[in-house]
Amino acid sequence: MKDDILNQIKASYQVTTNENTKDDPFALVVDGKALEIALTNDIKDDFLQLAVNCASVICCRVSPKQKALITRLVKKYTGKMTLAIGDGANDVGMIQEADIGIGISVLEQDVSSDICLQFPALYQQGQKGIFFSWKRIIGWMGNGILTSLVISILNVYILSPLAFRKGGQVVDIAHLGVTTYTTIVWTVNCQIALIITHFTWIQHIFIWGSIFSWYIFLLFYGALPPVYSNREYKLLVEAVGPAPMYWIVVLLVVVISLLPYFIYMVIQRSFYPMDDHVIQEMKYGRKVVVDDETWLREKQSSRKATHIGFSARVDAKILYLKDQLHKKRMFIIKSITNSPIRRSITTR
Numbered sequence: 001m002k003d004d005i006l007n008q009i010k011a012s013y014q015v016t017t018n019e020n021t022k023d024d025p026f027a028l029v030v031d032g033k034a035l036e037i038a039l040t041n042d043i044k045d046d047f048l049q050l051a052v053n054c055a056s057v058i059c060c061r062v063s064p065k066q067k068a069l070i071t072r073l074v075k076k077y078t079g080k081m082t083l084a085i086g087d088g089a090n091d092v093g094m095i096q097e098a099d100i101g102i103g104i105s106v107l108e109q110d111v112s113s114d115i116c117l118q119f120p121a122l123y124q125q126g127q128k129g130i131f132f133s134w135k136r137i138i139g140w141m142g143n144g145i146l147t148s149l150v151i152s153i154l155n156v157y158i159l160s161p162l163a164f165r166k167g168g169q170v171v172d173i174a175h176l177g178v179t180t181y182t183t184i185v186w187t188v189n190c191q192i193a194l195i196i197t198h199f200t201w202i203q204h205i206f207i208w209g210s211i212f213s214w215y216i217f218l219l220f221y222g223a224l225p226p227v228y229s230n231r232e233y234k235l236l237v238e239a240v241g242p243a244p245m246y247w248i249v250v251l252l253v254v255v256i257s258l259l260p261y262f263i264y265m266v267i268q269r270s271f272y273p274m275d276d277h278v279i280q281e282m283k284y285g286r287k288v289v290v291d292d293e294t295w296l297r298e299k300q301s302s303r304k305a306t307h308i309g310f311s312a313r314v315d316a317k318i319l320y321l322k323d324q325l326h327k328k329r330m331f332i333i334k335s336i337t338n339s340p341i342r343r344s345i346t347t348r
Contacts, residue, residue, distance in 0.1 A: 005037050006046065011323065013050040025055030032061040039069060048077045068093035075099065109198045110276040115283065122275050130274070147187060147257045154253045155180045162245065174231035178218065178240055183253040185214045190258055194265065197280065 016026045038047040051057045071094050075082045084098035095101030116122050159171045189207045218236040226233045240246040269277050
């Protein structure tokens, strides 16, 4: 087994060296038992040389100790900074061994994990860079700029010419500032709520708790003596809180600010849905059962046969056998060339 793995490593390294291109990179797949042998002292250098030469290395069914050991060896062999990301207790050793360790906790999911296993096409969104592209980044930047302009312009335009309270008082910089910032707090947190598709108690605490904490801050800061709170002294209790205009403006501005993204989301889901949108609609919106014809058709379409990805192990084995066959041929030719019978025939 040890010799077989070593031969596979050497043959595979030869393939990656001769045929590796930027447009057609190689990936290495190794299971736990083979990895245990590959990480022994007399093989690990060859294994690491092959692993570094591949675009990605997939280690299947490995122990927590092996995860940490791989991270340590890669860090030591390459001399580069390593990043480890894990989502379970068996990843702690790997996370601690890396230069940068990140632990992930299930909080957001567009569809459940069991549905992801039924529809492998969902994983292609990450491979194709759909969720992290310049188009998407610029789109979010544009949304942020548009939202900030809407909040600023509407607050100034609505509040400046109108009486803020019953006595006819108009707004000053403190009234305008706290109203504007309140709409920002509401808009940002409601935007997050629109993006999230899987709510847990943690999301509820942080989203609605953030909004609630803003009013608590205004209440306590306004209760401080004027020497500390300045213009904000009892601003929420005596000024903006009792004024209906404050609450009307906040509601109106928040709705208008979120309207562009809401319209975009409706158009995308209605006319240009992605795979996860279709699955969500089938699972939750239309209340179809899992053996429905539409469900089965979508499930079947996500399992398309691929035209790439022959096993690297098979390719390496074939290359190894060809190399051995070539050596045997050369040995036979040499034996015949140097044989006494051949010499005697040539001399005659």
